[in-house]
Amino acid sequence: xxxxxxxxxxxxxxxxxxxxxxxxxxxxxxxxxxxxxxxxxxxxxxxxxxxxxxxxxxxxxxxxxxxxxxxxxxxxxxxxxxxxxxxxxxxxxxxxxxxxxxxxxxxxxxxxxxxxxxxxxxxxxxxxxxxxxxxxxxxxxxxxxxxxxxxxxxxxxxxxxxxxxxxxxxxxxxxxxxxxxxxxxxxxxxxxxxxxxxxxxxxxxxxxxxxxxxxxxxxxxxxxxxxxxxxxxxxxxxxxxxxxxxxxxxxxxxxxxxxxxxxxxxxxxxxxxxxxxxxxxxxxxxxxxxxxxxxxxxxxxxxxxxxxxxxxxxxxxxxxxxxxxxxxxxxxxxxxxxxxxxxxxxxxxxxxxxxxxxxxxxxxxxxxxxxxxxxxxx
Amino acid sequence: xxxxxxxxxxxxxxxxxxxxxxxxxxxxxxxxxxxxxxxxxxxxxxxxxxxxxxxxxxxxxxxxxxxxxxxxxxxxxxxxxxxxxxxxxxxxxxxxxxxxxxxxxxxxxxxxxxxxxxxxxxxxxxxxxxxxxxxxxxxxxxxxxxxxxxxxxxxxxxxxxxxxxxxxxxxxxxxxxxxxxxxxxxxxxxxxxxxxxxxxxxxxxxxxxxxxxxxxxxxxxxxxxxxxxxxxxxxxxxxxxxxxxxxxxxxxxxxxxxxxxxxxxxxxxxxxxxxxxxxxxxxxxxxxxxxxxxxxxxxxxxxxxxxxxxxxxxxxxxxxxxxxxxxxxxxxxxxxxxxxxxxxxxxxxxxxxxxxxxxxxxxxxxxxxxxxxxxxxxxxxxxxxxxxxxxxxxxx
Numbered sequence: 001x002x003x004x005x006x007x008x009x010x011x012x013x014x015x016x017x018x019x020x021x022x023x024x025x026x027x028x029x030x031x032x033x034x035x036x037x038x039x040x041x042x043x044x045x046x047x048x049x050x051x052x053x054x055x056x057x058x059x060x061x062x063x064x065x066x067x068x069x070x071x072x073x074x075x076x077x078x079x080x081x082x083x084x085x086x087x088x089x090x091x092x093x094x095x096x097x098x099x100x101x102x103x104x105x106x107x108x109x110x111x112x113x114x115x116x117x118x119x120x121x122x123x124x125x126x127x128x129x130x131x132x133x134x135x136x137x138x139x140x141x142x143x144x145x146x147x148x149x150x151x152x153x154x155x156x157x158x159x160x161x162x163x164x165x166x167x168x169x170x171x172x173x174x175x176x177x178x179x180x181x182x183x184x185x186x187x188x189x190x191x192x193x194x195x196x197x198x199x200x201x202x203x204x205x206x207x208x209x210x211x212x213x214x215x216x217x218x219x220x221x222x223x224x225x226x227x228x229x230x231x232x233x234x235x236x237x238x239x240x241x242x243x244x245x246x247x248x249x250x251x252x253x254x255x256x257x258x259x260x261x262x263x264x265x266x267x268x269x270x271x272x273x274x275x276x277x278x279x280x281x282x283x284x285x286x287x288x289x290x291x292x293x294x295x296x297x298x299x300x301x302x303x304x305x306x307x308x309x310x311x312x313x314x315x316x317x318x319x320x321x322x323x324x325x326x327x328x329x330x331x332x333x334x335x336x337x338x339x340x341x342x343x344x345x346x347x348x349x350x351x352x353x354x355x356x357x358x359x360x361x362x363x364x365x366x367x368x369x370x371x372x373x374x375x376x377x378x
Numbered sequence: 379x380x381x382x383x384x385x386x387x388x389x390x391x392x393x394x395x396x397x398x399x400x401x402x403x404x405x406x407x408x409x410x411x412x413x414x415x416x417x418x419x420x421x422x423x424x425x426x427x428x429x430x431x432x433x434x435x436x437x438x439x440x441x442x443x444x445x446x447x448x449x450x451x452x453x454x455x456x457x458x459x460x461x462x463x464x465x466x467x468x469x470x471x472x473x474x475x476x477x478x479x480x481x482x483x484x485x486x487x488x489x490x491x492x493x494x495x496x497x498x499x500x501x502x503x504x505x506x507x508x509x510x511x512x513x514x515x516x517x518x519x520x521x522x523x524x525x526x527x528x529x530x531x532x533x534x535x536x537x538x539x540x541x542x543x544x545x546x547x548x549x550x551x552x553x554x555x556x557x558x559x560x561x562x563x564x565x566x567x568x569x570x571x572x573x574x575x576x577x578x579x580x581x582x583x584x585x586x587x588x589x590x591x592x593x594x595x596x597x598x599x600x601x602x603x604x605x606x607x608x609x610x611x612x613x614x615x616x617x618x619x620x621x622x623x624x625x626x627x628x629x630x631x632x633x634x635x636x637x638x639x640x641x642x643x644x645x646x647x648x649x650x651x652x653x654x655x656x657x658x659x660x661x662x663x664x665x666x667x668x669x670x671x672x673x674x675x676x677x678x679x680x681x682x683x684x685x686x687x688x689x690x691x692x693x694x695x696x697x698x699x700x701x702x703x704x705x706x707x708x709x710x711x712x713x714x715x716x717x718x719x720x721x722x723x724x725x726x727x728x729x730x731x732x733x734x735x736x737x738x739x740x741x742x743x744x745x746x747x748x749x750x751x752x753x754x755x756x757x758x759x760x761x762x763x764x765x766x767x768x769x770x771x772x773x774x
Binding site: 001002003004005006069256260263264271272274275276277279280281283284285287288291292293294295296298299301302306317320321366369370372373376378 | 381382383387452455645648659662665666669670672673674676680683684686688690691697698701758760761762764765766769770771772773774
C-alpha cells in the first residue's frame with residue numbers, strides 16, 4: 001500500500017505550479033473574467049505545449065497517456081490558480097469520446113484537442129436541473145438516415161467557444177430512464193444549434209444555454225451505441241466529479257495559505273492576529289478540512305482510475321465533503337481577512353465564488369450524501 | 379498511489395479474518411459496544427487481549443525482541459480493518475499498547491526493552507498514564523509532583539488526577555519534576571512506576587457516567603529506583619511528547635476502527651427505530667446525518683493512510699498526521715449525539731429499564747464521549763498545536 005504521489009507526479013505538480021504562477025496571475029484571471037471568451041489563444045497554446053490538453057488520452061491519439069491520478073495533481077494546481085477557460089469542459093467531452101467514441105471519432109477529435117486546435121464541451125444538463133437520467137428530455141429522433149435533436153441544454157460550460165458539443169439526448173422513452181439515452185457529437189455552427197452566454201456569479205466559469213431547434217446530424221454523429229449512452233456518461237461524470245474535487249482542494253489549500261500568511265503579518269492590539277486563539281483555532285479547523293478533503297479526493301481518484309467497485313461511493317464521499325469544505329474554508333478566509341477580504345481588489349472572492357459554483361456542479365453535498373446513503377444500503 | 383496489498387499482507391488478512399470469526403465470543407456484546415472498557419468487562423477483556431497476543435495479532439509493528447512481529451503499519455492497518463469488519467472487542471491495556479510500549483521501545487535501555495513491552499501486549503501488566511495533575515492539565519509542563527534524589531532512589535511526592543485505569547494498573551508512566559530550578563520543560567523526568575510501591579494511593583473518581591474508570595493517585599514518599607527512569611534525568615518532556623505523538627498517530631488507527639464499529643452499530647440501531655411509522659434510515663434528514671458520519675469516518679481512515687505512507691517512505695509526518703485526534707473527537711461526539719436523537723423519547727431511559735434501547739449502552743457512551751475532547755490533549759490544545767507547529771502561526 002502506498003497512498004501518496006510518485007516522483008513524476010510531484011514533478012508535474014511543481015511544473016504546473018510554477019507555470020501557473022507565471023502565466024495565470026491574478027491580473028490574467030481578472031482580464032478573462034471581464035471578457036466573454038474566458039481564455040486567450042496564447043495561453044491555450046501554452047497549455048497544449050505542456051502536454052496538458054491531452055494528458056489522459058493515449059499516445060496513439062496524440063495524448064500523453066497518463067492516468068487519472070496524474071490529472072488530479074494538475075487539476076489541484078489549476079484550482080489553486082482559479083484558472084479560467086475551457087480546460088475542464090474540453091476534458092469532459094474528450095473523455096466521453098475516449099470512453100464511448102469510435103476509433104474514427106477519436107482519431108478525428110482527440111489529436112486536435114491535445115494540440116489545442118479544438119475545444120469541446122458536454123451539453124448534458126437541462127432547465128430541470130437534474131443530475132440523473134430522467135433529467136435528459138432533449139429528444140433525438142431517427143430521421144432520413146440520421147437524427148434530429150430538439151431541446152434545451154442549460155449550465156453548459158464554455159459552449160460559446162467550443163468547436164464541438166457532446167449532446168446527451170433521449171432516443172427512446174421507457175420505464176427505466178437510464179435506457180434510451182444516447183450521445184451525439186455536434187459541431188459548432190450546425191444549423192438549428194444556438195448558444196447564449198449567460199452572466200455567472202463566478203465569472204471565471206462561463207456557462208451557456210444551448211438550444212437545439214431540430215438540429216439534423218448524420219448517423220456518424222452518434223457516440224457509442226444508440227440507447228446505451230447513460231453508462232459511459234455516468235462513468236465520465238464520476239471521473240469529472242473527482243477531477244472537480246481535486247480542483248476544489250487546490251483552491252481551498254490556496255485560501256488557507258493566503259489566510260495563514262495574512263494572520264502572521266496583520267497586527268491588531270499590538271500582536272499578529274494569528275496569535276489569538278479566535279483566529280488560530282479557525283485556521284486549524286480549515287487545515288483539518290483541507291486535509292480530509294484531499295484524502296477523500298485522492299482515494300476517489302485512485303478508485304476511479306482502478307475501476308474498483310467502491311469507485312462510485314468514493315466519488316460521492318469526496319464530492320459531498322469537498323463541496324462543504326471549500327465553501328466553508330473560502331468563507332472563513334474572508335472572515336479572517338476582515339474588510340480587505342470583502343473587496344473586489346483581493347483575490348479571496350474569486351475562490352469564494354469558485355467554491356459555490358463548483359459545489360453546485362454535478363450535485364451538491366446534500367445530493368451526494370443521499371447517494372452515499374443509497375450506496376451503503378441505508 | 380496504490381492500495382493493493384502484497385501476497386503476504388493478503389495472507390495475513392485471511393488469517394486474521396479466520397481467527398477473529400472463530401474466536402470472538404458471541405456473548406461479549408452483553409458488555410455493550412462502547413469503545414471504552416467498562417468495569418464489568420475487565421475480566422473478559424484481559425482474556426481477550428491474551429488470546430489476541432497468543433495468536434500474534436497485537437503489537438504487529440513492535441520489534442520482535444520486544445514481543446512484537448516487526449511488521450509495518452500496513453499490516454497493522456489490515457489487522458485493524460478486519461477487527462472493524464467483525465466488530466472485535468477493544469483492547470483493555472490500551473494505554474500500554476498505544477503509549478507506554480512504543481515509548482519504551484524508543485527510549486528504553488536494553489533491560490527495559492526486555493522487561494516491559496511483552497507483558498504489555500499479553501495484558502499481564504496493565505499501564506496507566508500519570509500526566510495530569512489538579513493544577514496542570516493543558517499546561518502539562520507546569521506539573522508539580524516532585525522527585526528528589528536520595529542515593530540510588532528518587533523520592534516521589536505529589537498527586538495525579540483523571541488517571542484512567544489506575545485502579546487496575548500495575549505500572550504508571552509518571553512525569554515528575556526533578557529540577558525545580560530549571561525552565562519548566564527542562565526539569566521533568568519520566569519514570570516507570572510500580573503501582574504496588576508503598577506510598578502509592580489510588581482513589582477512584584466517579585464520573586458523569588456513574589462509572590469510576592479514572593482516579594486520583596497520591597504519592598507519599600514513594601521510593602523509586604533510578605533504573606526506573608526512562609530516557610534520562612530531566613529529559614522527561616521529550617520522552618513524554620513521544621508518548622503523545624504515538625498516542626495521536628498509532629492510536630489514531632485504533633480510534634478510527636472503533637469509530638467505524640460504533641457507526642455500524644448505530645446504523646443497525648437506526649434501522650430498528652421508527653419515526654412516523656417508518657424506519658429511521660428511511661427518513662431523509664436522518665439519511666443525511668448518517669451519511670455525513672460515514673463520510674467523516676472514511677476521511678479519517680484515508681487521512682491516516684496518507685500519514686502512514688509518509689512513515690513507510692521514511693519521510694517526516696506532514697499536516698495530515700496532526701489532525702487525526704481532533705477529527706476523531708468531533709466525529710465521535712456527533713455520532714453519539716445522533717444516537718440519542720434517533721431514539722427520540724427512548725433517549726431518556728437508562729440501563730436497567732427493560733424497554734431501554736440496547737440496554738442503555740448508548741446513554742453511557744453518549745455521556746462518556748464528552749471526555750473525548752478533554753482527554754489526551756483538549757481540542758483547544760490540539761488546535762493550538764496545529765496552528766503553531768503546522769501552520770506556523772505565532773504563539774499567543
